[in-house]
Amino acid sequence: MKKKLILLLTVLTILSGLPLQSLASYAIVVGTNAGQDVVVSDIKYAINHEVFQISNGYIEILGSNLRDVQVLFERVGQGFVNMGTRTINSPSFVKVNFTSLETQSFTGRLRIGDMTINLSTSNFPNIQSSNQQTINKDMQPNSIVFSGNFLNTINTGNITGTYGSGLSTASLGTGQTATQLTLNNPINPGPLGFQNIVLRKTVTADPNIEIEYTYQNAFRIIENMNLADVRMFPNTGAKGDEVYFRANNFSDTRNYQVYFLKALDGSDKYTDVNRAQFVSLGLNVNGDEDVLTVRVPTHVTFERRNYFVVITDVQNGQVVAEQIVKRNDLTNDEFTVIQADFKPSIVSIYPEKGPDTGGNVEIKGNYILTLNIPDLNTTGAFKVPPVGESNDEILYLQYADGSYKGEAVTIERRINIQIGRKVRFLRDTTNQFQLIKATPDQFMVITDSVTDAETAPFKDVVIEMQTVLRIVAGPNAGKQYVFNQIITRPNGYEFEPSTLTPVIDSILPNMIQIEDTASVYSRLKNETLISIKGDRFLVDRFVDENGAVITRKPSVLIKKNDNNTFNSRYQLAFFPNEEYTSGGVTVRGIIKYKLNEDDVAEFVLMDSEGRPVQLDMTV
Structure with missing residues (x-):
């Protein structure tokens, strides 16, 4: 009992000999207010970036007796000045918001009351750019390279770097050099889509200091769409025209959005301007075939030009999967947006009705036999007489050579027409096709028999055209430009039933x-x-x-x-x-x-x- 008492008295004696400041937990007195100490215990300085561009910043100060305490900030070339907007002013918490310009001009030194505090931000790591913005997690190996300063200090000492979305994060790793950090095979720790990067430094001192740089939407992690053999038709049209995408495995669990992009390197963002209008998704429309239908963007700033087309899945406002539409040769397909007056059209159909056993029909239209493709220069004359393919269900036309965007090209076009079923192009007694290339173009076809004239007599008249320009010389010799166009007159022809079911x-x-x-x-x-x-x-x-x-x-x-x-x-x-x-x-x-x-x-x-x-x- 006596030994325990001696030990206790010794501890009390030691504690009583220490100054009271030694017992305070990381706080500093910066002045007085109404006879009471103004104490600062924690300071947080944060900069927010939109991708890698500074958007705003703020400082949070925790302590006691802080209401109305004077806070000055050192600004480049100006010294300490009043800066920012104080949004919270309470005894224990003060918050000051900065604009983008104010954030960039702040040196990292501030004066609170009578004390100057240096946040030591000069050597804090920062990211300025990346080599790409989108990573497909299903296409490994892959990586994204970030460039900046002091990147080799990330995740060393008291500096951490993470990426993620929401509360789920993963380590960003450490820079291989001071100016470069490579993130290999990243996977999404949380939801797919845009990932934020957060760099954070904590210093335990008087007061505690935390520095945080947040890069919102720094990069995107997506997955494969896994659409098999996607085909786009047509690939030429005006604003507001319908475009069809056919595949065998569209899913009604995805929110498909189609974008028309000028470039695929990330420089052309997904926006409301280049997003197509969703029309419909039909599953198993033709057997196992699914059809996604959209309309070409109509925004006033959406340009008439060539675009790459990307089908995406958008969840919670985030693109989480994408697939670039390709041609049969696996090169990227392109959609050409033209003026409405460049579009082919149907002028008239005569007669507008006929027997369900089949009959002759005359069709007149603009730019069906006559060429009208932007940037194509040619006489438009037929090089050889028109040829029939597939039992004359396809009309094959070869035109005089011309030039497209300054390069010599050959020109050919194939036309097929459906009126209920495929029609055949009509020949005359000399075995030549009955057609006239003029304004408007004119040609004769023979409708096939139909079996549903009694229940569905009205049929759409659908003209499908494929024009191929092939470069004949130079470094691009053999390259093809393919223009697929479709003209539809809904309910354009009526079949009269030869018999009726009583x-x-x-x-x-x-x-x-x-x-x-x-x-x-x-x-x-x-x-x-x-x-x-x-x-x-x-x-x-x-x-x-x-x-x-x-x-x-x-x-x-x-x-x-x-x-x-x-x-x-x-x-x-x-x-x-x-x-x-x-x-x-x-x-x-x-x-x-x-x-x-x-x-x-x-x-x-x-x-x-x-x-x-x-x-x-x-x-």
Whole structure:
């Protein structure tokens, strides 16, 4: 007990001999206010960047009795001055916000009350640029190289560097040299999309000092879109025109946005100006094929020129996946935006309706046979007569050579047309295609037969054109410029059905009495009148070679099963156009029946004298 008491007294004696300042935890008295010490315990200086450009800054001061304390900042070439906007002024917390210009002119020295404090920012690491802004995590190896100053001090000593989005972060690593830091194979610690970089230094002293540089949206981490064999059509059009992207694996879980970019090196940003308007996403439209439809941007500052096209997935306002649209040869495809008056168009279709069995149609239009491509110089004359391909469903045109953007090119165009189905280009008696290259262009086609004229008689007239310019000489010899264009006139042609499916509303009576003769039900017990009410009961009348008027009325089949669609399967049938002779009598218009629907054998209904019962049908 005595030893414990001696030890305690010794500790108290030592503590009582220390100055009170030694017990304070990292704070400094900078003056007095109303007889009370003004104490500063912590200072935080932060600079915010948008990518690598300074956007603003701020200083936070923690302590006691700070309300209305004077804070001056040393400015380059001006010494200590009042600067910034004090946004918080409380006894324990003061915050001053800086503009971009003020942030850049601050030297890192400030005077609070009677004390000058140096934040020692001159050797703090800073990032000024990077070699790229987008990293695809699925395409490894990859890296992004940052350039700046003192980068080899990051993540050494009391300086840390992290990147990430939200609360999830990962280490930025350490610069290989003072001016360069390479981040290899970065993965997203949190959400995909833009990643922020935060450089932070903490100094434990009187007072504690924290310096923080934040680079917002410093770079972007994305993933593969994994769209297979994306095809763009057309690749030439005016502002507001529809563009179709076809692939087999679009997904309704992604938010597809399409951008038209002047460059793919990151210098042309994703903006509202170059973003296409989403129209629709159709899955399994043609078998397994999916179709994404957008409209070319229409912003007033969106230029008429060539663009690369990028399909992206945007989640929470961030591009998290992208895919550049490519040609079949895996080079980047381009979309050419032209003036509306450069667009091909349909002027007229004659006739505007025709039989569903097919017929001749004349189409007139602008810039279908005639060339009208910006920067293309040529006489536009045909080099050789037009040629038919794929059974004349494709018209192949070769034009006189010309020049495109100063380089000599050959010029060819292929045209195909759909009116319900593919049409064929019509030839004359000399086997030449019936066409005229003029203003407007004019040509003849033959429509194919369609089977849905009764239910969907109106069809879009769709003209698809592909123009290929091929450089013939110089360092770019063999390079191709491909212009895909599409012209559509919705419901531009009507097919008239050659027959109509009758509509039956009612039938009376719904039962007919038959007499049994030798176990064969072959006689009507009474004369019977059957009434069928409905619509679309067709009657054909024509004059034969002898001048006689022939009238053909519809046949009526009565079947047991509703799902029986075969004309040879029935229980009872009325044939007003058939003749039958029996018992010395020939009648036109007879009644047949079968014992079972599936029987091959059919019987003509007879009267009691063995003569065929004549069918009297009125339509």
